[in-house]
Amino acid sequence: MTEVVIKGGTVLDKTGSKKADIAIGADGNISQIGEDLAGGKVIDATGCIVTSGLVDLNSHFCQPGDEEIETISSGTRSAVLGGYTAVMLMPHTSPTIDSAAAVKEMQSLRSEALCHIEFSGSLTADGLGEALSPIGEMVSLGIRFFVHANFSSLNASLLRRAMEYGTKFDATIGLTPFIDGTGHMHEGIVSSDLGIQGIAIEEEEILTYQFVRMAQLTGARLHLQQISSPKAIEIISAAKADGALITCEVSPHHFALTDEEVRSYRTVYKVAPPLRTKKETERIKELILSGQVDAIATSHSPQPQHLIDLPFEEAPYGTIGLETAFAVSATELNAPLSEILSAMSWVPAEIAGLEATHGGILSEGRPGNLIVVDENKQWSPSVSEIAIKNMDSPFDGCQLTGKIKDTLVNGNVVVSNGQVQI
Amino acid sequence: MTPAKHVRGVEDLGKDGILEILELSNHFLEVSNRRIPKVPALRGKTVANLFFEDSTRTRLSFEKAAKRLSADVMNFSVSSSSVKKGESLRDTVETISAMGVEAIVVRHRSVGVPWMLTQWTDASIINAGDGAHEHPTQSLADCYTITQQLGSLAGKRIVIVGDIKHSRVARSNVKAFSALGASVALVAPPTLLPPSIENWPVDIIPDLDVAIKEADVIYLLRMQLERQEESLVPSLREYTNLYGLTFDRSKQLQKTALVMHPGPMNRGVEISGNVPNLPNAVITNQVGNGVIVRMAVLYHILGSGIALAGLNSEDEDND
Numbered sequence: 130m131t132e133v134v135i136k137g138g139t140v141l142d143k144t145g146s147k148k149a150d151i152a153i154g155a156d157g158n159i160s161q162i163g164e165d166l167a168g169g170k171v172i173d174a175t176g177c178i179v180t181s182g183l184v185d186l187n188s189h190f191c192q193p194g195d196e197e198i199e200t201i202s203s204g205t206r207s208a209v210l211g212g213y214t215a216v217m218l219m220p221h222t223s224p225t226i227d228s229a230a231a232v233k234e235m236q237s238l239r240s241e242a243l244c245h246i247e248f249s250g251s252l253t254a255d256g257l258g259e260a261l262s263p264i265g266e267m268v269s270l271g272i273r274f275f276v277h278a279n280f281s282s283l284n285a286s287l288l289r290r291a292m293e294y295g296t297k298f299d300a301t302i303g304l305t306p307f308i309d310g311t312g313h314m315h316e317g318i319v320s321s322d323l324g325i326q327g328i329a330i331e332e333e334e335i336l337t338y339q340f341v342r343m344a345q346l347t348g349a350r351l352h353l354q355q356i357s358s359p360k361a362i363e364i365i366s367a368a369k370a371d372g373a374l375i376t377c378e379v380s381p382h383h384f385a386l387t388d389e390e391v392r393s394y395r396t397v398y399k400v401a402p403p404l405r406t407k408k409e410t411e412r413i414k415e416l417i418l419s420g421q422v423d424a425i426a427t428s429h430s431p432q433p434q435h436l437i438d439l440p441f442e443e444a445p446y447g448t449i450g451l452e453t454a455f456a457v458s459a460t461e462l463n464a465p466l467s468e469i470l471s472a473m474s475w476v477p478a479e480i481a482g483l484e485a486t487h488g489g490i491l492s493e494g495r496p497g498n499l500i501v502v503d504e505n506k507q508w509s510p511s512v513s514e515i516a517i518k519n520m521d522s523p524f525d526g527c528q529l530t531g532k533i534k535d536t537l538v539n540g541n542v543v544v545s546n547g548q549v550q551i
Numbered sequence: 552m553t554p555a556k557h558v559r560g561v562e563d564l565g566k567d568g569i570l571e572i573l574e575l576s577n578h579f580l581e582v583s584n585r586r587i588p589k590v591p592a593l594r595g596k597t598v599a600n601l602f603f604e605d606s607t608r609t610r611l612s613f614e615k616a617a618k619r620l621s622a623d624v625m626n627f628s629v630s631s632s633s634v635k636k637g638e639s640l641r642d643t644v645e646t647i648s649a650m651g652v653e654a655i656v657v658r659h660r661s662v663g664v665p666w667m668l669t670q671w672t673d674a675s676i677i678n679a680g681d682g683a684h685e686h687p688t689q690s691l692a693d694c695y696t697i698t699q700q701l702g703s704l705a706g707k708r709i710v711i712v713g714d715i716k717h718s719r720v721a722r723s724n725v726k727a728f729s730a731l732g733a734s735v736a737l738v739a740p741p742t743l744l745p746p747s748i749e750n751w752p753v754d755i756i757p758d759l760d761v762a763i764k765e766a767d768v769i770y771l772l773r774m775q776l777e778r779q780e781e782s783l784v785p786s787l788r789e790y791t792n793l794y795g796l797t798f799d800r801s802k803q804l805q806k807t808a809l810v811m812h813p814g815p816m817n818r819g820v821e822i823s824g825n826v827p828n829l830p831n832a833v834i835t836n837q838v839g840n841g842v843i844v845r846m847a848v849l850y851h852i853l854g855s856g857i858a859l860a861g862l863n864s865e866d867e868d869n870d
Contacts, residue, residue, distance in 0.1 A: 321745030324683030324722055325662050329746075394663030438641045440661030442682065 130155050131168035133542060135535075138174025138501060141467060142181060142491040143475055151179055153497040157540030161493060172535050172542065174501045180470055182214025182244070182498040182536060183455060184477040184487050186303075186378055187354055187426035189447065192238065194223025199431040205243040207429070207451040209543045212533035214498035215245040215478070215487045216429075216451070219276060220256065227251040227262040232270045243551060244538045245498070247481050249274040249303060252291050258284070261291055268298040273482050276303035276354070280336065281310065285343070292349035301480065302344070305354040306336035306361065307402045313442050315388040315403040323391065325442060328403050330358045337361035341368045344375055352480055353377040355428050357402040359412035366421045376480050378426040381450060381457040382523055384413040390523070396437050396444035397523040400428070417472060418464050424477040425469075427454045437521050453510050453524045455502075459531035466504060497540030506532040554851050557676040559665040560685040561726040568851075569694060569727055575847035576695050576840070578859055583619065583843060590862040592854050593622035596653040601643070602628045602679070603659040608814065609679050612838070613656045613688075616845035622853070625652065640664065641671050648672035653853050657681075675852045686719040689813050690727040691844040696837050697733075697768055700809055705732035710762045712794055713772030713821055714743040714783075720813045721772060725751055738762045738794065742783040759794055760803065768809045771796055774821045787820050797823045809833050 133153040140149040140162060152168065154160035190204035208216050218235070220226035226235055226248060235248050250267040252275040254260045264275060275295060277288075295302050307328075314320050316327025337353060341364055344351035356362055356377050365377045382400055387407050390398040398404055416422050430447025437444065450457075458469050478488025486496045512525045536544035543550055552571060555563045564572065582590055598617040602610050610626065617624045627647060638646075640659075647655065654675040657665050662682035669676055680686040697704055709728050715721045715737050728735050729752040736754045737744065744755065756762040763769060774790060784790045791797065796810065801823070804810070810822075810832040818824045827834050850859075 316746050318747045318750055321747045322722075322750075323662050324685075324717070324719060324745075327746060394666050435639055435641075438639060438667075440640065440659065440664050440667065440682075442661045 131160060131166070132540060133170045133172060133497070133537065134166050134168060135172045135174050135179050135499065135501060136166070138177045138179040140179045140491060141470070143489050146178075151491070151499065153537070153540040157497050159491065159493050159495050159497055162491065170542065172501060172545070176503070177534055178466055178502040178504055180500060180502065181474050181478075181488050181491060182500050182538070183212045183473045184481055184483060185213050185216040185427050185429070185451065185454070186352070186424055186477050186481060187219060187380075187428045188216045188451065189219050189221060189428075189430040191222065191431065193234065198433050201238045201241045201246065202243070204429070204451070205246065206549055207449070209243045209536045209538065210533065210547070210549060211451040211453065212455050212500040212502065212536055213244055213451060214500070214536065214538050215247060215481065215483055217247040217249055217274060217481050219278070220249050220251040221278065225251045225256045227254050227256065229263070229266040229270055232267050232272055236270070243543050243549070245483070245487070247274075247483065248272055249276050251275070252277040252302065253287070258287065261287070261294060264294060264298060264300060268300060273299070274301045274303055274352070278305045278307070280306075280308045285339070289343055289347060292343055292347040292351070295350070296348050299350065301350045301352050303352045303354050304340050305401070306333045306340060307355065308332060308336070309401065313399065313403070314391050315405050317388060317406055319388045319391055325391070330360075330405060330409070333358045333402055334360045334364065337364050341365060341373065341375060344368070345371065345373050348374070350374040351376075354426065355380055355383070355402060356422075357383045357405050357409065357413075359409055359416055362413070362416045362421050376423040376476075378424040378477075379413055379417065379422050380426060380428045381454045381461070382448065384410045384417070385457045385461045386410070386523060391441065394441050395521070396432070396439060396441055397448045397521045399441060399444050399446055400448055401446035414462055417462060418468060422472060424480060425454065425458055425472045426477065427451050448521075448523050453522065453529070455533060456508070456510075456529035456531045457524055457527070459504070460529045466502070497537050499537045500533055501535040503532050503534045505530065506534075508532050554855055556852070557665070557669065558687050558848055558852065559676055559678045561687050561690055561723050561730065564687070566730040569691065569730060572691050572844060572847045572851055573695050573698055575850060575859075576843045579843050579846040579850070582846070582862070582864070585864050587864045589619050589621060590864055591621045592850055592857050592862055593617070593620040596853050597623040597625060597651060598654045598656060598849065599625040599627060599647050599652040599674075601647065601655050601657045603657070603664075604629070604680070606658050606680065608838075609658060612841045613679060613845050615842050616849055619842070619846055620849055620854070622849065625650075640667070644668050644671045648674055654849065677848060677852070680719050682719065683717045683722070684719050685723045687723050687727070688841065688845050688848055689720050690723040691848065692837050692841040693724060693770070693811060693813070694727050694731060695840045695844050696811065696833050697809065699836070699840070700833060701767060701807075703731070704728060707733045707767040708736065708765050709733045709768040709770060710736045710738060710756070710766040711770045711772065712738045712759060712762075712796070713774055714778060715739045715772070716743045716745050717775065718772050724770065725753055729753075736762050740784055740790070740794065743778065760800070763800065763803045764805070766804065766808050768811060769796060769804065770811045771821045773813065773815065774817055776817070791820055795821050795823065796826050798825055801826050801829060804831070807831065811837060814838065
């Protein structure tokens with residue numbers, strides 16, 4: 130029996146696009162893709178693209194530990210509004226997700242989520258970079274992605290052992306080539322003008338090279354997170370050409386915004402790695418469009434208002450992104466939608482190991498994880514309307530083109546005409 | 552010109568604003584030389600000194616300037632405040648603002664704080680130093696001192712020596728000096744120059760012994776002792792040898808060249824013990840002029856509509 134029909138849209142997936150309706154059955158799976166389908170609740174997709182939901186590889190929802198900032202519930206609310214049907218959460222919570230017990234607690238929170246949540250484990254105990262986490266016991270619970278982000282405290286020999294050990298489980302190691310040192314922003318003209326200690330882009334390139342070579346040495350599967358340097362992407366591309374099992378992601382803010390924004394002193398522009406210059410953002414866009422960037426990932430990291438109000442040099446890193454990532458990417462990249470979906474859904478679904486249920490190919494029998502996209506819709510995000518608890522966004526007031534109209538998770542309509550239904 | 556609402560950076564004033572402050576300073580210099588150096592220009596106005604970083608000298612200078620203009624002064628310093636109890640910058644500013652203040656003078660270790668404060672208060676903001684970024688009233692004191700001594704800054708060669716990278720004084724002075732037509736040269740170890748200053752209106756001269764000969768003003772910056780611990784210089788002794796204004800080196804100065812320093816000095820590091828006592832060293836003039844230009848800044852911002860000419864000192868003001 131048909132529960133939902135998405136009517137009048139153009140269905141787009143890896144195999145191409147065609148005018149078609151999609152029917153979803155009582156089991157939440159796609160029951161039919163064809164013309165003139167009827168029955169159940171109707172979603173009008175006239176003039177819109179119907180495609181698989183987006184998949185984020187890098188979100189921070191602060192639960193457990195900092196629920197006043199963000200929870201699984203509030204974070205996934207942002208996610209579905211932004212067209213995400215699956216998000217991978219980073220393990221930097223309190224406590225850190227570094228054991229079977231912590232993973233089980235996270236898995237029990239799935240009932241509070243509005244979309245699928247996937248978990249990553251911390252590569253090292255408590256994220257401190259001093260001892261390996263029990264990777265095997267987390268793998269046995271379905272975790273296959275292990276990250277480390279705090280490179281002020283990880284020595285090369287531990288990193289090598291982690292990579293070697295991870296190969297036994299075919300685990301993916303996620304690393305951000307960023308050291309939280311004395312700098313606060315990109316080192317360059319703006320940092321020199323403002324007198325803020327800079328972070329040289331070469332640091333990211335050197336770390337990327339170190340990680341890439343170590344992955345080649347150990348045969349590890351490596352995913353490099355939050356790349357902001359075009360040269361780092363070129364280093365990764367060269368290793369891929371050599372057969373290394375390496376993927377990488379960039380964040381929308383790293384190609385949509387530059388270090389010039391810091392002249393406003395607004396802490397929403399304090400991200401790790403830092404916002405770079407126009408030269409880098411333009412080149413990153415080219416690299417995305419030439420297929421050298423595997424995924425666009427948000428690094429959605431909400432901050433509480435009292436930390437947003439700190440001076441720039443004292444504020445923590447991180448800003449939100451789930452609700453705006455698609456529109457920012459579509460606006461900035463100005464490319465065929467298939468190229469944007471490749472980086473925001475199809476490839477990240479594979480990297481996250483979710484290709485059976487998300488991304489890629491739409492066919493009968495697959496779960497109804499779908500979005501209806503109005504490619505031409507002009508809109509402007511407003512923090513007062515953003516769903517989550519965080520009250521500031523770097524894209525507040527920006528003019529964007531392209532908006533998620535509806536989001537379906539396992540066949541349930543969770544966003545309808547831009548409004549959360551639950 | 553329309554008075555500036557804030558003096559957060561040199562750019563809030565621009566060339567015309569700086570010249571207006573220097574012009575006003577002539578008047579307040581005269582006031583300061585009176586038997587009772589106090590005028591009722593800002594009577595009934597409140598100026599809050601909000602110092603999140605210790606700076607007794609700058610705070611006293613602002614306090615004295617405000618009092619000479621008959622403003623009420625509230626002093627709020629970090630050691631006697633709620634900030635140590637976890638009160639946020641925003642709460643502090645909103646609290647002070649709610650008490651009713653016309654201007655807030657703020658010193659903070661972090662860049663951009665004076666700009667941030669304008670989100671949370673309607674009061675005028677005067678920057679008394681934000682991180683390594685700006686210290687505009689120091690620049691005004693320096694511009695006024697140079698103008699007094701040399702007539703104007705136009706066409707003058709000003710050589711700034713030392714830790715440019717961490718110096719708010721240097722950043723403000725490069726802007727102010729070049730706005731007034733001076734040609735600015737920077738001399739510093741490569742580790743103490745900001746990494747990307749190709750857009751700054753300055754020449755970079757590696758060798759102090761070259762730069763010193765062409766200087767109309769040599770402006771020495773304070774060398775923080777911790778720069779040695781951070782390996783930005785190998786030793787203070789080597790710094791002094793290469794970049795210090797030693798007595799011997801001072802002999803290369805042109806006869807009329809001014810020696811300046813924003814204070815506090817590390818005698819024996821960036822400046823030899825006896826150099827500050829040379830006839831052309833105007834370091835104490837800078838301090839005295841600090842009070843004068845701060846009076847001018849407060850009057851410029853808060854004193855609109857009050858005619859300068861009618862401002863008599865308080866003993867003459869009882870008719």
